[in-house]
Amino acid sequence: MVENKKILVTGADGFIGSHLTEKLIKDGYEIKAFVYYNSFNSWGWLDHSPYKNEFEVFAGDIRDPHGVMEAMKGCSKVLHLASLIAIPYSYHSPDTYVDTNIKGTLNVLQAARQLEVSKVVHTSTSEVYGTAQYVPIDENHPLQGQSPYSASKIGADQMALSFYRSFETPVAVIRPFNTYGPRQSARAVIPTIISQLATGQRKIKLGSIAPTRDFNYVQDTVNGFIAMMNNERAVGEVINIGSNYEISIGQTVEAIAEVMGVTVEIVTDEVRLRPEKSEVERLWADNAKAKKLLGWEPSYGGIEGFKRGLQETVDWFIHPANLTNYKADVYNI
Template structure:
């Protein structure tokens, strides 16, 4: 039986990949959750339409648009804490339509902060991204690393992060910033590299189309990212802090593809698809998280860390994508912008 904790938590972007997993975990942990989902005429709550039976109908849904300050105020009213995940995150699309990234990521964050300040919200956890660091100047990357806007997406997230910190410093709004490194797992969009590889292999393709394969990433299984959010939400020591959530394990895209093919028991060959390549100076060549601050302040550690943890996370991800009902929702033969 789920025991409800006092107070209500608003999760923006609850219909997305990480947001839906986070909403489920919060409900299972006993939180009273209001899930802010992007309004659409299909009355769809995104991935929350596919949430587990244990939590279905156990949370409130609010449909709106994070860019609308009045709608955001209505969503925030009556909530004690906010986990703000709503954002545009696809890097290729940010080359296509950068203006929408400013409106959604910066202005949307401002709307949340203004409402939180006005209604006296007790805690705001704002979601950053490892992309704000750009190509690593040193490794592992700690929170003091220089910020580099190498894409319109990362620039918009730098702006949103600074807006959040400014509210903490200017108005004492109780803000914490979580900075997840590359999260992967069930339900992730095909615009990300791991689902791109898995769905092509699962669809029977032997020639796998990718962009650059030499860059390295610090992949974080979604359960670890979710536990990071909850740890920051619960911790008073996180106020005013930026905290990396990463596995402290670096792996190249090439090795990632090879590991996935091994786990799936398929032979593949990788070809470079020019349309998937970022502009030369926009490619982030290296990401590797220093997660010591999360360990120190939150007592958080990744359960799926290291090489074997990565393989285990991939096995669980592959199992989900290999389900025909799940795979049918992806278009493996198309490049997802």
């Protein structure tokens, strides 16, 4: 039985947020989509949604407490995804990451506490762990801010948990590992590779290819959010959402090339390299807690699941109407 109240999704205009909004609509939920106000009246990826007439839109700025409070009125639950996520951009504009990621989260928490919403799902990131000190990485792994972005997310996570501990605000922290899929920004590695190949390039410009990641297909991540939202056992908890499968960036290039049926040469682009001590060298998720508490597990797990997810991602990117949204010859920070 679906609760007959609205769910607020912040960051609904983004990559994961738009997929999540659409899945919730399909599942019968009433949604208020918080999108970033802009003079173009753009709803981000929701502009292209087949469900664009089936949800309410609130255009605002997560950094403004009054707007956040207004957006949350009449909503029973909040899925908080709005944040700045590009790591290279955080190197030269860290102040805005503090404002958006930490202060923005505080605004959501304050409003949720005052309006007595029944659940806040706060979005973390695997980047808060830094380079793995042991693998697979469980939720007890030490936190290490290796970029201003990850430091801001650590701050936001701790703020969220402090509201649970201090005021019993019903907060759950979801910690997705590297989500990929249709609509992802070209500042992420998989869209960077696919968009370059899809425009006919065969010499692919990348940063370091040695680091490993735990890639999670966007539909699996979305299902993790919904499981977190609906399960009371998640309150007060931090829960990894990852595939429990580790693969290097270099091997990821090979997998994409295989899916696309092309031969690739990798060219190291110096501007794409993170500072040495800032690069997260290894990420590999332990997802046992998600399985135990939520009954969640990836549908796109292992190498076969990864290739299936890549195929679906490639199929979306190579469509001309989608590919035109990407500047494959430009480095996106």
